[in-house]
Amino acid sequence: MVTIRDVAKLAGVSVATVSRVLNNSISSEKSRLAVLQAVEKLEYSPNANAQALALKNTDTIGVVVTDVTDSFFAILVKAVDQVASEYGKSILIGIGYHNAEKEKNAIDTLLRKRCSCLVVHSKALDDKTLKNYLDNVPSMVIINRVIKGYEHRCVNLDNQRGTFLATETLISLGHKKIGYIGSNHNISDEEERRNGYLDALKTYQLNKLNSAIVHTSPDFDGGEKAMIELLSYHSDLTAVVTYNDNIAAGALSVLNENNIKVPEQFSVIGFDDMPIARYLIPKLTTIRYPIDLMASYAAKLALNLADKTFECPSYVQFKPTLVKRFSIENAPKK
Template identity: 45%
Template sequence: MATIKDIAQAAGVSLATVSRVINDGPKVGAKTRERVKTIMKELGYRPNANARALVTQRSASLGVVIAELHDPFFATLAHGVETVTRKQNVQILLSAGSIARETELKAIETLLEHRVEAMVVHSKTLDDDTLIAFANQIPGFVLINRYIPAIANRCVWLDNVTGGRLMAEYAIRQGHEHLALISSHYQIDDPAQRLEGIRLATSNAGLTLPDSMIEYATPDQEGGELAMQNLLATGTHFTALLAYNDAMAAGAMAVMQDHGIDVPEQVSIIGYDDVLLAKYCRPKLTTLRYPIEMMAAKAAELALKYASGTAPEEGLTFKYTPTIVKRDSVARL
């Protein structure tokens, strides 16, 4: 593998000159710069990103903190970021926060140790003041799926209240008056905001959603199964089930089918997120589309823009709204 010394010798220039070319430094003539780059290409030289970071005090990387590595929702988020970084020849450093304060904090600090100045952070457990402090410290710090008014121009977020309202309104328009909800047991904003929207819709329709019709569990298929089993065990009557996400909806659907309950003729189901799983449930899942890939791409663009020296744009907000995707899991009464 070619070294910087090989490049300098072949080009007939000093090591300092080659270093300036690699790091886009000044005091190198156009012809010399072009000759050095040509020789680098011919010899297959690849700059050491870590060494370059030490010289420039910048990293050609974008850090991404997500909650879980195995969750398809976060895989879609990471893919949205990658569509931007690939075009800009920036590598991704990925870390999981596991919806735990200390783990989220460690994930961000580890990225800082790698001199990362552009970050897309999905944080649900760190307090506002801690995140505001990071935003003041890290030039390209951008939050995704969270809104903090003090750093609104660094937040790319979803209106979860509207999302909850839309899913309940759709069920009610199909004639469903007896609703049940399975939701995430994590003490974070998303489930509370979606429940707020659902209660708003039921109240506007003159209906109620009693606490007895809500079950909480882990926001995955196993959690959906458990929550559905608990609802069935109570013997309560409902004709439509609203799920925190598509994974919980899929788990609940499997339990109902195992109990001989026809979906959607006996119980309709609405999910949330519109991950790939929703298309392959049987019946195909009606859900709320969470434009996470689009949001992640926007967050990556902002992070790289701010890290390059452009100040966050005052007065801007990057709010997205979910939309209903009608498939086969809801029947009209």
């Protein structure tokens, strides 16, 4: 593990000088450049390394999420907060917005505030950076992602199984012309969910339709735009599997505006089982993403790792389930 002493030695300065430079305190330009060059060469992560030593000194759990305005992440934060309350602790929140630099800043800020442990949802940071944090912050847990070699500190969902189940359900109802609306974010969830859809088509020997896969922003507007595009290409499409419930809501809006009855003429399946799914018309059939259970497990794991009283369990992967409501039906007869 690279330490601040290693940086000082390479830069030819004292540890105190390195500390002043890293904390933007007054230092000579020559020393500052020497320290920054040493940091870059050694790939030293100052906040993770320096603050990890003080992790046990507070009663705060740090949580990094993508966007607290999204109901998915709101549920995640609430679940962690409930665990924190149970253990007599509080939480601090950092937001990454699918941006590597912002995710890193969020983690570093929480470490500077001496959080006792971390639950991190990171999609933009690369594996190398996250491995460095995991090496230096023993009570950090990754949620909704798997880092090779650190599986016992990762909590995730079998995304591929989820969209396979969604597509398989539609096929069992006689649908053969099935589209997929995915996220345009370059994240593992999207690749896994798209692969689940494709695997189901292959398993049941259905041809992949040209232009039947559309990627869009994972929100209402994105769902509307993608559904318009699918309908433009395919007049014979009878069903669609979507990346999440927000996209499904946008798709339902377009179908309604075009007088295409759901589910009589067209079936839609979402993913996540967010609260909105129960209030759409018709109520949305979706794949349940148990983010509340996953976040609760991740928080308890992080707390126990911080106390060093918990033997790490084997890698746990949560399973998706189908929540059947009223947005799917047997394929219409042609």
